[in-house]
Amino acid sequence: MEGLLQPTHLFFILLIVLIIFGPGKLPELGRSLGKGIREFKGAINDVKEETKNPGSKTS
Incomplete structure (x- = not known):
């Protein structure tokens, strides 16, 4: 077993x-997934910046 997700697994x-969702819902699902990933990355970057400069932001 080389990896957890192989190309055949992703295909299935x-x-x-x-x-389950049909072809009509796929664009909406893709948009919401992309938005969620973008927000998650932004939160990760905020935490990284906060740990680098702990005194720069006040809450």
Whole structure:
């Protein structure tokens, strides 16, 4: 076993998502997933900045 998610696993996961939500919902799901990832990365960057400069921000 080389890795947890192999290309065939990803294919089957995408196929199941397509069956469950249908092709009409996929763009909306992609947008919301992208937005969530962007917000998560922003929060991670904020925490990194806060740990580098602990006195620069006041809450």
